[in-house]
Structures are given as structure tokens and as C-alpha cells.
Amino acid sequence: MAGEPQTDCLFCKIAAGEVPADVLRETETTVAFRDINPQAPTHVLVIPKAHYRDAAALAAAEPALTADILREAGEVAAEEKVVGTGYRIVFNTGSGAGQTVFHAHAHVLGGRGLNWPPG
Template structure:
């Protein structure tokens, strides 16, 4: 069920402290940690503590947590000192878009050319 922890989900295990992560920020509703395979000098993942498979299910099921996710991404950018120079927040939805862990997560990316379109 959306919102409930999924025993098979890597990110739920990080939230529960069962899998280690380099946490950079925790709030009541979110956890932000460094990506283990960074695609930019700054690459932090921001996840809700509650399990939702993708951005749409989070927005539909818990819009206030969706807002917290974006607000946390902004705080991460400030703390990582990339807010003034620019950063990207990426939410991949579905395997075809590159989502590999089906617990919604925002990538905060900065520190290299992030030209558009990505690819």
C-alpha cells in the first residue's frame, strides 16, 4: 500500500537504518543522501520517508510530502553551496525514464554542465 514501508525496497531500508547511506539532511518527512554512483560533482537523492513508487503517486497520495520533497531539495542545494550557481532537480518516473528504485526520489544535481536536453 502506498505510504507504507516496503520490506523489499532499498530506500525504505535506508529510511529504517537497515542499509547505510551518507545522509546529508533529514527532516520529519524526508531523507537526503549522496548517490552511490554520482553523475555530477553534487548528486544527492531526496526521498520521502513514506513509500510511494513515483512522483505522481506521491503527489496524489501525499501532496504535502511532495512539497516537502521539493523544499528539502532546495535546502540541500543551499547546504551544498550550489543554489546560487544553479542546480537541477530530476524525478524519473518508470523504467523507461531511468528509474531503477521504485521509491520516488529527486536527484539534486550540480557542479558540471547540465545542458538541455539531458542525455
């Protein structure tokens, strides 16, 4: 069921503390941790603790939780000191867009020039 932890989901396991991660922030509804394959000097993932397959499913089911993720992304950017130089928040939705873990998550990227358009 949407929103319920999935036993085969890496990010559900990280949210539950069953798999180690370099956690920077945690709230009642979200967890923020460093990406293990960073694409920029700052590359942090912000995930909901509830399981939704992708950003579209999350936004349709829980707009307030989607806002929590965006708020936390801003807090991560402030703590990582990339607000002044700029940062990007990216949601990859679907394998064709580069989503490899099918648990909604935002990438917070910064610390270097981020050309547009990406990829």
C-alpha cells in the same frame, strides 16, 4: 499499501536506518543522501520516508509530502553551495525514464554545467 514501508525496498531500508547511506539531512518526512553513482559533483537523492512507487503516485496521494521533498532539495542545494551556479531537480518516473529504485525520489544535481535537454 501505499505509504507503508516495503520490506523489499532499498530506499525504505535507508529511511529506516537499516541500510547505511551518506545521509546529509533528515526531517520528520524526508531523508537526503549522496547517490552512490554520482552523475555530477553534487548528486544527492531526497526521498520521502513513506513509500510511493514514483513521483506521480506520491503527488497524487500526498501533495504536502511532495512539497517537503522539493523544499529539502532546495536546502540540499544551499548546503552544497550550488544555488548560485544553478542546479537541477529530477524525478525519473518509470524504467523507460531511468528509474531503477521504485520508491519516489528526487535527484539534486549541480556543480557542473547541466546541458538541456538531458539524456
